[in-house]
Amino acid sequence: xxxxxxxxxxxxxxxxxxPSLIFRFCPRCGVERSMPAASEPFRCAPCGxxxxxxxxxxxxxxxxxxxxRALFIxxxxxxxxxxxxxxxxxxxxxxxxxxxxRRELREEVNLELESLRFLCSQPNTYSYQEVTxxxxxxxxxxxxxxxxxxxxxxxxxxxxxxxxxxxxPAELAFPSMREAMHVFQRGLQSSF
Numbered sequence: 001x002x003x004x005x006x007x008x009x010x011x012x013x014x015x016x017x018x019p020s021l022i023f024r025f026c027p028r029c030g031v032e033r034s035m036p037a038a039s040e041p042f043r044c045a046p047c048g049x050x051x052x053x054x055x056x057x058x059x060x061x062x063x064x065x066x067x068x069r070a071l072f073i074x075x076x077x078x079x080x081x082x083x084x085x086x087x088x089x090x091x092x093x094x095x096x097x098x099x100x101x102r103r104e105l106r107e108e109v110n111l112e113l114e115s116l117r118f119l120c121s122q123p124n125t126y127s128y129q130e131v132t133x134x135x136x137x138x139x140x141x142x143x144x145x146x147x148x149x150x151x152x153x154x155x156x157x158x159x160x161x162x163x164x165x166x167x168x169p170a171e172l173a174f175p176s177m178r179e180a181m182h183v184f185q186r187g188l189q190s191s192f
Contacts, residue, residue, distance in 0.1 A: 019131060020053040027051070055134040056126070059101040060088025060177065062119065062139070062164060062184055063111065065147035070164035071109060076157035079127050080173035086139070086180075087111075087156075097138045105142075109159055110151040113142045120183045122176035139180035 025032050026044035033042070042051040063071040063086070072084045087108045091100040098116055105111050117140060124135040152158050165185055169178040 019133060022131065023051070053134075055123070055136045057091045057097070057136050057138065058089060058124075058126075059091055059097045059104070059138045059140065060086040060180070061101055061105065061113070061116070061142040062086060062180070063105065063109075063113070063142045063144060064164070065144060065161060067147075067161075068163070069147075069161040070167070071111070071144075071147070071150060071159055072162055072167065073108065073152070073159045074157040075155065075173055076152075077155050082157065083173035084167070084171045085173040086177055087159075088137075097140075101140060101142070107154045108156050110149055110153055111144045111146070114145050115143045117141050120180055122179045124174055124176035135176075137174075137176040137180070139176075139183075141184065 020040070020042065023033065023042050026042075026047060026049050028049040029044060029047040031044060031046050033044075041053060042049070044050075065071070071087060073087050075081050075083055075085050087105050088101055089104040089108070091097055092103075095103070101116065102113050105113060119139040119141050122137050122139065124137045126133045126135045147161060150159055150161075164181070167181060169181040169185075172178045172181060
């Protein structure tokens, strides 16, 4: 049975404009769709074209310094501008989640990762230019040896190092981050 948070996410996605609802014409033959359905793939009866609207994939980290504090960013852009977040971002085509996370951390906070371990995955949505994209967020716990080299760069208003056990998940920008922080705080962090 799907979790309550998953069902809430499905309802949120169904209320917003989704990529599947934007495709009105077949990209192969140009025939107009009769009734787009948000939960189904795009099917073109005349030419047989089939396109699945899968989620975008992103990676983020609870990044721990040598003293055990975790790096949190303050978001400089919408969605959730001004809220706390975990450094990370979307995975580019051809990248692994680990490569993308290492790239994003260099781009956002100027840090190199020493170690990286998978924590959990969570469904999410990301609203951008009037389209709400379904996203699957992959969360990792990572370490860095040089926290003093941190800098607020791309899309980061500021950053701070906080005790990850003292952070209120409600202060985090996205429901997926809040869920990942709950997983971390429930004791899975002891193995990191």
